Amino acid sequence: MTPGTPSSDPLLGLWATLGEPRLTGELARSGLGWVGLDAQHGHFDDRSLRDTLGHRSADAAPMLVRVAANDAALIGRALDAGADGVVVPLVSSVADAEAAVAASRYPPHGARSWGPLQGSRPAYGPGSDGGPHDVPLCAVMVETADALDAVEEIASVPGVDMVFVGPFDLSLALGLDVEDLLAATGDGTPLGRIVRACRNAGILAGAYAGTPGRAVLLAGAGFSWIAATTDTALLPFGVEAVRRQVHGDA
Template identity: 50%
Template sequence: MNSRAEAFRAGAWSTLAGGATAEILARSGAAWVALDAQHGSYDQGGIERTLLGLGSSPVPVFVRVADDSAAGIGRALDCGAAGVIVPLIDGPLEAAAAAQACRYPPAGNRSWGPVTALVGRTAPDARRANDAVMCAVMVETRAAIGQVREIAMTTGVDMVFVGPFDLSLALGRDVDELLADGSADSPLAMVVRVCAEAGVRAGAFAGSSARADRLAALGFTDIAVMTDASLLATAAAAEVARWSNATP
């Protein structure tokens, strides 16, 4: 994927496999949907069922894979993911390996075998698949922040994606204090700056509207502004509270 435009995209994060929550998010108007197989309830079966069920969706569906293994990356893409978000990338060598796992030779080392073709759907040829795929790598460690420029410049990386909760833990800072740091040399400002210089997108997970606002103000181009679990919990609690105070 060669997505260099800087237009802001609000994404939706699905942690709850099954129950059609990803399908609901895909119809919400979000610019993209991510299935979380690292900290969400998506296993391989859940990824496959959801992606095949969303095959006709015009909204790009990404998978945050459980780790940076080439097998896991390839399997998610074989099932129809538009791209992957790869966690815990510490440096450019790991970023390059992730990018190569996303693409068929000669651009990478992905193995041919789309699951979509097994169920009667047309799979793109290798060249088109290589051009269309989105490889996002997560920076969420002290080592990654120290090499974020090199990571962003890595061939085949389309987006640097910040996990602010893990990053705040790694840096020994409160997550909201990290987000509130408006200095030019703050870790988050540096990520946005080097992404702009490298011509790649700057993504982040928010977890709340207030954090999404702050990330947008910092210049991030792709933000997971909502999750299925938080939307359901908030709406359910509000509705129960309303009826608890109702007069029969």
């Protein structure tokens, strides 16, 4: 499938917030397509990122780190720790996107400083500068009105591999209810415009859903990388599944 095209079979991922390396590692081996480690609003700090990324098994799903800010030092440390890519928040302009790309890539394609990884992954593994990436090295978040206004230009910045939508912040910025934002997916809608920009640029369109129901809406809109649930949401879901099995509920 060409990146950026609508897909009836999106790559479903987990958004990890608890900052617990062992739990996250087990979830990454459960059949998920990818895992996002949230170092902006979640509990992943420098130590837990390194423990999670450095001790994952060879069969674990790809891991992206949402860094706390569009900051070269934070981006470099996440990648040095072994992240397959970064999700950079609050990218509202071409200049912001260019800064995220520069921090993600080594010269001559960027300005990232080289350093040996602390984890078990090679320094030139997924996310190096060898060409198109099956796993996005640099994903930039569209979550402001300014970002939406510039989404075509942002998606076209060389080195941006994915535009990732934060629907809650974007809905707040646009003065919309998040459910109304997700339900409106035509060409003239915010989500439709973002998907079209990614398709035209030949890059991936990703988004945070948080629930399977929202994931269905985002898949229908054409997003191909979707965070369909969270680590915290899976815990009560698992308890409910056990209860149903024990009590024989349908």
